[in-house]
Amino acid sequence: MNSKPTRKDALGNRERILTVARDALAASTSASLTAIAKQAGVGIGTLYRHFPTRESLILELYRHDIQQLIDLAPALLESHPPLAALRRWFEEVARYGRLKYGVAEVIHAATNGGLDDEYYQPFVDAIAVLLNAGSAAGSLKPDLVPEDVLLQLSVLWRIDPARDGEARAARILTLVIDGLLAKPTTST
Amino acid sequence: MNSKPTRKDALGNRERILTVARDALAASTSASLTAIAKQAGVGIGTLYRHFPTRESLILELYRHDIQQLIDLAPALLESHPPLAALRRWFEEVARYGRLKYGVAEVIHAATNGGLDDEYYQPFVDAIAVLLNAGSAAGSLKPDLVPEDVLLQLSVLWRIDPARDGEARAARILTLVIDGLLAKPTTST
């Protein structure tokens, strides 16, 4: 994306934009970029050079949390059997979705795959690891496509937490997971 | 929504807007409302009075197709066993999603439930009918929530048909349906 500005004024601007954006977007997800730029004391053009799209700005803000989610997947696999790890990880994703409901819309766009792989791919990889472990253990179907599962998960990002969000997320997670389970070996 | 304008000038305007909008949106989903209004020979204000949101306009255009999908559900149940009916109906929804990919984004918003129930509820009802039939027959889980299933289906609306859309939709449908199946009666 934006490897690193070399000039220190540019760097300062970038930092200032991020700080202001964090507050502004926390207050209202739909905060205008115009306002953020103004408040950060830069022109709108500068903001757009640093963050070409609204999503890229938001993703940068949440990059940290997202990374944590991604790192969690292998960690869970070390302390749980694959199926349990999968479920726990899904729950964590759901919780994050509930927390950042406002942000969801944007990340949802990212989930679509139209976005730079930089953010998308690690997520897919994390899922792939979980799925592979499950397949190897025989508890999950063998040929699952991680992108498909991510797409299914993206639904979690759209549950209104105010309206029975937690219960609903749990129900849907169950549906998704059951869909991934290896069919009960019909023959011996 | 907009029950019916009583004055004939209003009605004419409404009709003209719809006609123009159908063409314009077919050409490009992101056609500007400003342009549509201009081409229809009405002020932008008039367009907005008739269709308060962009979605309401689009939904009105596609109301017909949507109704057909809804009517299909009970029809399928009469000629197929519940599970087969469900799958066929899902496939039809997927196909429609593929056809109107551009429109999807908007309908997706509707699917969210934030929209007027006028469009949302019939869809939920159609699903409920299918689910109930399956539950009664014992092939589906007993306490499925149609809204949950609709949410899962909404994912179909976001598959890029250009990139392996058909196969992907099929895969995901399988996952969703498998998640709905009654667990194989473990005992006995």
Place this chain on the structure above:
DNA sequence: TCCGTAATCGGAGGGGTCTCCGGTTCATTC
């Protein structure tokens, strides 16, 4: 220290969405 230049700045501008409200017109009543 001074300079050239490429990176950076930032706002004007084109296009959109949606609201608001003074002016206009239909439909009804007398």
Place this chain on the structure above:
DNA sequence: GAATGAACCGGAGACCCCTCCGATTACGGA
């Protein structure tokens, strides 16, 4: 055939997104 008021028209205006490009400035070399 008026008259009148409710319904409707439509564009100006407020705000936003994003691009483009002339002006500005920091940084490395002479």
